[in-house]
Amino acid sequence: MTVVLHDLLPTELRRAWAVDGTCPDLDLYSLFRARLVADPHRTAVLDAKGALCYTALDRRVRSLAAGLQSLGIGPGDVVGVQLPNGRDAVMADLALAALGAVALPFPVGRGVMESECLLRRSEAVAVIAATRHRDHHHAADFVQLRPALPHLRQVIAVGADAPGGAVPLRTLSRTAPGPFLPARPRADDPARILVSSGSEAEPKMVAYSHNALAGGRGNFLASLIPDATPPRCLFLVPLASAFGSNGTAVTLARHGGTLVLLEHFTPEAALDAIRSHRPTHVFGVPTMVRMMLSSLDPDHEPLPAPTAIVLGGAALDETTAADAARAFGCSVVNLYGSADGVNCHTGLATTVPPQDASGLVAGRPDPMVTDIRITDPATHEPLPAGDVGEIESRGPMSPMCYVGAPELDARYRAPDGWVRTGDLGVIDEAGLLRVVGRLKDIVIRGGANISPAEVERGLTSHPDIRDVVCVGVPDALMGERLASCIVARAGRTVDLASVGRHLTTLGVERRKHPERLLLLEEVPLNPAGKPDRAALRTMVRASMGDCSQ
Known part of the structure; x- marks a missing residue:
């Protein structure tokens, strides 16, 4: 056992959700084994290497778990995982669960400094990493970092040409699984650490238990499966x-479904996967769907209709939702969620999520997933329906704690377990949640506050704009100015004047209009698949000269 992970949610609440069946009260590997027994030949993973059934996957998982155990990895140990989407990432998830270890996955492409920070603060004893992914050599980087990380004992390399000092995963995977016995941790023990960039100087790490993943997050996906048929999820x-995290723990272990995985997102590959594999659910961010819609031929054959396109990670606008619903022939679900412990979505009752002046509805909070309340940001006292305040969340999916950051626990966790999200929202008389912005995501221009989210919502309805992200950039005179980073529709042009005219017609105050414009071919995405706002700020400053001067 390395870093101490304590649960900030009252024990009686955790136990109550297990007793009443809200959470399955089994560890992730035991849940996966139960799905294997129920349907041993069902396809578990579809990736670039083909199909892998539950039986074949479990054989590889047990071999890998035995190999990891031979390296001294056991219950409570934190193990980093930096792998692209594919069967190796799924095997690592399940093998670590079988050992009772704690998985710390983070996307390929994250820089060495950020990865070092995650491994250091989590006191990870090992890391499983790709030898090469595009231009990155993650395993070799970790071998170089090991002397600076006193807890890191092993680097396990996935792929050809493992660097010296690393253990090839293929060697561990040949370990005979016969004598291996799963650890069977308690369902309320930690299983996974989720990484969130958030608004802190360093990425936040949030510890989740087996029950919080398979129970709380599992109930979220259950609400989107109308007939309880095991889902086929394209991530x-x-x-x-x-x-x-709705992949291995939820789609496989909780619901016995199939994971359809792309090692690297491109709109063409995503569309091909929908045509070839007919997923029931597609999980992505709005920018990805806009790229897919732009790639569709106007006279394309109808696509196989999923049950739902589930979009989260960034604000969803009405135009994108409506276009996606028409193109894919299914409900578009607006998901509001984060690693910090909040989830709310619009469900399957509507094809396109409803919208009002404050943006798309985030949905009705589901106590099977998590309760949500609105509080005064200063006093943290609950506010009545209709008042805007900070969104707080507490329920079966609530995380245990922040990892290696007691100052974040003090800032974002209330004594009775509620999570302070830092988001601003309102719950109306009908019980519907709307998210209106972030407490910290404010551009301050000459002392006046501007919400980038408000301006983005307005510009998504501009007829010449396909995609837009608004960011603040430093300015010597005003402190900050608002910049709009825009992808124009094919054959269209956009300038600041047309942006201003459009916002004026919507009633957006002149002081909130963007003063910088960056035209893009595509919005850059960070390793987690979200719009890369830091990169956009740098690009704006480079295109205009250093705006702080």
């Missing part, structure tokens, strides 16, 4: 992201 986002 366009990394399994190593917070959004991707």
Whole structure:
């Protein structure tokens, strides 16, 4: 056991959800084995290497678990995982669960400094990493980092040409699984650490138990499965992201479904996967769907209709939702969620989520997943329906604690277990949640506050704009100015004047209009699959000269 992971939610609440059946009260590997017994030949994973059934996957998982155990990895040990979407990432998830270890996945492409920070603060004893992914050599980087990380004992390399000092995963996977006995941890023990960039100087790490993943997050997906048939889920986002935690733990272990995985997202590959594999659910961010819609031929054959396109990770606008519903022939679900412990979605009752002046509805909080309340940001006292305040969340999916960051526990966790999200929202008289912005995501121009989310919502309805992200950039005179980073529709042009005219017609105050414009071919995505706002700020400053001067 390395870093101490304590549960900040009252024990009686955790136990109550297990007793009443809200949570399955089994560890993830035991849940997976139960699904294997129920349907041993069902396809578990579809990736670039083909199909892998539950029986074949479990054989590889047990071999890998035995190999990891031979390296001294056991219950409570934190193990980093930096792998692209594919069967190796799924095997690592399940093998670590079988050992009672704690998985710390983070997406490929994260820089060395950020990865070092995650491994250091979590006191990870090992890391499983790709030898090469595009231009990155993660396993070799970790071998170089090991002397600076006193807890890191092993680097396990996945792929050809393992660097010296690393253990090849293929060697561990040849370990005979016969004598291996699963650890069977308690369902309320930690199983996975989710990574969130959030608004902190360093990425936040949030510890989740087996029950919180398979129970709370599992109930979220259950609400989107109308007939209880095991789902077939296409993940366009990394399994190593917070959004991707609905993969192995939820799709496989809880619901006995199939994971359809792309090692790297491209709109063409995503569309091909929908045509070839006919997923019931597609998980992505709005920018990905806009790229897919732009890639569709106007006279394309109808696509196989999923049950739902589930979009989260960034604000969803009405235009994208309506276009996606028409193109894919299914409900578009607006998901509001985060690694910090909040989840709310619009469900299957509507094809396109409803919208009002404050943006798309986030849905009705589901106590089987998590309760949500609105509080005064200063006093943390609950506010009445209709008042805007900070969104707080507490329920079966609530995480245990922040990892290696007691200052974050003090800032974001209330004594009775509620999670302070830092998001602003309102719950109306009908019980519907709307998210209106972030407490910290504010551009301050000459002392006046501007919400980038408000301006983005307005510009998504501009007829010439396909995609838009608004960011603040430093300015010597005003402190900050708002910049709009825009992808124009094919054959269209956009300038600041047309942006301003459109916002004026919507009633957006002149002081909130963007003063910088960056035209893009595509919005850059960070390793988690979300718009890369830090990169966009740098690009704006480079295109205009250093705006702080």
